[in-house]
Amino acid sequence: MKIIGLVGSPRIEGNTSILVKKALDGAEFEGASVELVQLSALDFQGCTGCEGCKNSFRCVIKDDMQKLYDSLEEADGIILGSPTYFYNITSITKKFIERLYCYDTFDALDRSVWINKFEKTGTKYAVTIAVCEQNDIEDMGVTSLVMDKSLQAVGYRIVKSLKILHVFKKGEIVKQIDSIDEAFEAGKKIAKTIKLNQTVNC
Numbered sequence: 776m777k778i779i780g781l782v783g784s785p786r787i788e789g790n791t792s793i794l795v796k797k798a799l800d801g802a803e804f805e806g807a808s809v810e811l812v813q814l815s816a817l818d819f820q821g822c823t824g825c826e827g828c829k830n831s832f833r834c835v836i837k838d839d840m841q842k843l844y845d846s847l848e849e850a851d852g853i854i855l856g857s858p859t860y861f862y863n864i865t866s867i868t869k870k871f872i873e874r875l876y877c878y879d880t881f882d883a884l885d886r887s888v889w890i891n892k893f894e895k896t897g898t899k900y901a902v903t904i905a906v907c908e909q910n911d912i913e914d915m916g917v918t919s920l921v922m923d924k925s926l927q928a929v930g931y932r933i934v935k936s937l938k939i940l941h942v943f944k945k946g947e948i949v950k951q952i953d954s955i956d957e958a959f960e961a962g963k964k965i966a967k968t969i970k971l972n973q974t975v976n977c
């Protein structure tokens with residue numbers, strides 16, 4: 776069982792990073808092998824809409840996403856974290872999500888008919904972690920919604936969508952013990968879900 780943590784914050788040691796790592800610890804506790812990817816350390820661009828992926832489920836842009844596609848396809852699940860930037864995900868998280876467009880394919884004559892790659896190869900699982908400064912969930916805007924809906928569209932079942940409020944300065948999340956525990960439990964949950972999938976026969 777393999778789970779990849781993806782950090783969509785430009786702050787390498789920031790709050791999102793700490794929470795994603797803690798979730799990976801939870802997954803590891805349940806027996807997963809884990810890998811951490813700082814999306815800000817990769818050199819990649821957003822989708823160009825070229826449709827080069829149309830029949831292949833693979834993007835044609837040659838950048839660091841190519842390595843990541845291999846890892847994503849090999850992994851059973853992901854833990855994706857983004858801070859809220861102006862009520863939304865960060866631009867780094869956005870360009871990562873855009874590049875998952877290649878995992879969908881549409882009917883040639885009716886674009887309301889579509890499937891994703893993982894419907895063919897097996898469901899993948901995801902935890903999302905949204906992190907914001909304000910106390911009011913309204914100020915998180917669409918951060919969780921955008922991650923959850925987009926990942927669902929490309930074949931991930933969201934087992935937990937964490938919304939972490941009231942954390943501003945880099946790294947100060949370590950003082951919110953409940954949030955750290957929540958992230959650890961979410962990591963355990965995704966690993967346990969994958970284990971269940973691997974053990975049940977029908």
Ligand SMILES: Cc1cc2nc3c(=O)[nH]c(=O)nc-3n(C[C@H](O)[C@H](O)[C@H](O)COP(=O)(O)O)c2cc1C
Pocket residue numbers: 784785786788789790791792858859860861862863906907908909914915942943944945946
């Ligand atoms: C450009 C920018 C925009 C932000 N917009 C919001 C916002 O709309 N709502 C909010 O609650 N926090 C907002 N924040 C605060 C961050 O979400 C918060 O500091 C978070 O803890 C950063 O996570 P990180 O340490 O992982 O980078 C914003 C921060 C920046 C730098």
